[in-house]
Amino acid sequence: MDFKDYYAVLGVSESASPEEIKKSYRKLARKYHPDVSKEGNADEKFKDLGEAYEVLKDPEKRGEYDQLRKYGAQADGSFQPPPGWHSESGFGGGGYTDADSRQFSDFFEQMFGGGQGPGRGAGGGFRQNVRMRGEDVRARLPLFLEEVFNGTEKQVSFAVHEADKQGRIVARQKTLKVKIPAGMREGQHLRLKGQGAPGIGGGAPGDLLVEVELAPHPLFSVEGRDVVVTVPVAPWEAALGATITVPTVGSKVNVKVPKGTSSGRKLRLKGKGLPGKHPGDQIVILQIAIPEQHSAEAEKLYKQLAEAEKAFNPRSKLHL
Amino acid sequence: MSDNNSILTVEVMDSDGSTFTLHEVCERGECHAEFVIKLVSYGIIAPVEPTVEARQWLFDVAALARLHKARRLQRDLKMNLPGLAMSLELLDEVQDMRREVDRLSRQLQQLTREW
Numbered sequence: 078m079d080f081k082d083y084y085a086v087l088g089v090s091e092s093a094s095p096e097e098i099k100k101s102y103r104k105l106a107r108k109y110h111p112d113v114s115k116e117g118n119a120d121e122k123f124k125d126l127g128e129a130y131e132v133l134k135d136p137e138k139r140g141e142y143d144q145l146r147k148y149g150a151q152a153d154g155s156f157q158p159p160p161g162w163h164s165e166s167g168f169g170g171g172g173y174t175d176a177d178s179r180q181f182s183d184f185f186e187q188m189f190g191g192g193q194g195p196g197r198g199a200g201g202g203f204r205q206n207v208r209m210r211g212e213d214v215r216a217r218l219p220l221f222l223e224e225v226f227n228g229t230e231k232q233v234s235f236a237v238h239e240a241d242k243q244g245r246i247v248a249r250q251k252t253l254k255v256k257i258p259a260g261m262r263e264g265q266h267l268r269l270k271g272q273g274a275p276g277i278g279g280g281a282p283g284d285l286l287v288e289v290e291l292a293p294h295p296l297f298s299v300e301g302r303d304v305v306v307t308v309p310v311a312p313w314e315a316a317l318g319a320t321i322t323v324p325t326v327g328s329k330v331n332v333k334v335p336k337g338t339s340s341g342r343k344l345r346l347k348g349k350g351l352p353g354k355h356p357g358d359q360i361v362i363l364q365i366a367i368p369e370q371h372s373a374e375a376e377k378l379y380k381q382l383a384e385a386e387k388a389f390n391p392r393s394k395l396h397l
Numbered sequence: 398m399s400d401n402n403s404i405l406t407v408e409v410m411d412s413d414g415s416t417f418t419l420h421e422v423c424e425r426g427e428c429h430a431e432f433v434i435k436l437v438s439y440g441i442i443a444p445v446e447p448t449v450e451a452r453q454w455l456f457d458v459a460a461l462a463r464l465h466k467a468r469r470l471q472r473d474l475k476m477n478l479p480g481l482a483m484s485l486e487l488l489d490e491v492q493d494m495r496r497e498v499d500r501l502s503r504q505l506q507q508l509t510r511e512w
């Protein structure tokens with residue numbers, strides 16, 4: 078078991094006043110709230126914060142924790158409580174707390190979990206009488222664009238809180254194989270009925286709600302139902318018009334570049350976007366590319382061109 | 398674990414798909430109907446057809462997800478309803494902008510790439 082430095086988690090000194098601790102907790106809680114933060118480990122950080130604050134805001138728990146802290150972590154960072162350690166302030170005594178202690182670490186459990194009765198968070202003697210639907214569980218599922226196009230089968234892993242034989246609430250890791258239909262969009266939800274947390278007292282199990290995320294693609298980006306791709310063309314293709322091959326997701330298609338195309342011109346390929354009842358389009362953004370080096374012959378031709386097109390001022394709108 | 402072996406087919410939830418009654422969203426959001434009614438009156442979530450009376454309200458999955466989010470923010474950050482309404486709107490805006498920035502910077506990268 079690792080020692081948890083609650084002062085470090087809250088970014089306060091050992092001598093911090095209750096007011097400083099509260100202030101720091103509130104600030105960090107806003108910063109790392111999983112619904113607010115974009116950091117990947119926000120969930121973990123927010124849990125640690127809640128746990129640290131639960132201990133440090135309570136003078137009794139804080140006192141006990143300070144004692145343990147002096148007793149200290151071992152050289153390898155692991156920690157064992159002193160022999161005969163027993164918390165007077167813990168959750169085991171049945172004291173009221175508004176914190177969701179199921180989320181807390183082993184370290185917390187060892188320090189402040191009572192180890193008596195049916196354990197924390199399980200609702201004790203009420204359990205026989207209460208009938209409750211299990212919690213809905215949320216998970217995120219990143220998909221590649223190709224998978225979104227064709228549909229796919231994916232493994233989804235998530236944690237479910239459920240009561241063990243002793244009635245203690247424990248987290249169980251679950252993995253499901255899921256068939257994802259084609260045409261999902263970023264932010265859309267999938268529901269797996271009854272795959273959430275089990276119900277209590279015969280209540281129905283909750284659902285698993287999976288939110289789809291789209292992994293960035295090196296070539297294509299997605300706007301709503303449309304797929305956008307930038308395609309380079311040679312100056313002469315842009316000037317004279319041409320038929321070019323452009324990539325689509327998983328395939329390619331021939332496209333006519335109109336005569337006299339400028340960089341940034343958009344072509345719309347109907348129905349080549351995300352599949353579905355109302356399929357999106359593919360937007361091709363044309364971009365004029367110039368060879369890094371021209372041959373002497375080409376330079377001569379460009380000079381002729383410059384002479385022939387003297388009247389053209391590409392910067393006419395810049396009021397120079 | 399037997400869960401591993403079978404392949405489950407999912408139900409895709411979008412606005413023209415599954416809906417939940419007021420009772421169902423309360424059960425799933427672990428909250429009272431009064432709370433949901435308040436969220437609706439503050440414009441934080443909206444039933445599919447807002448004109449009908451509360452007993453007949455139906456909510457789509459986006460509204461349910463938002464209710465969950467509102468519950469978490471209220472519980473964890475001790476927010477009141479006007480604060481919740483504003484935070485959720487700002488968070489939506491931030492999320493849209495982050496996506497837009499990602500998309501545009503990728504597009505820009507493509508435009509400035511050496512071919």
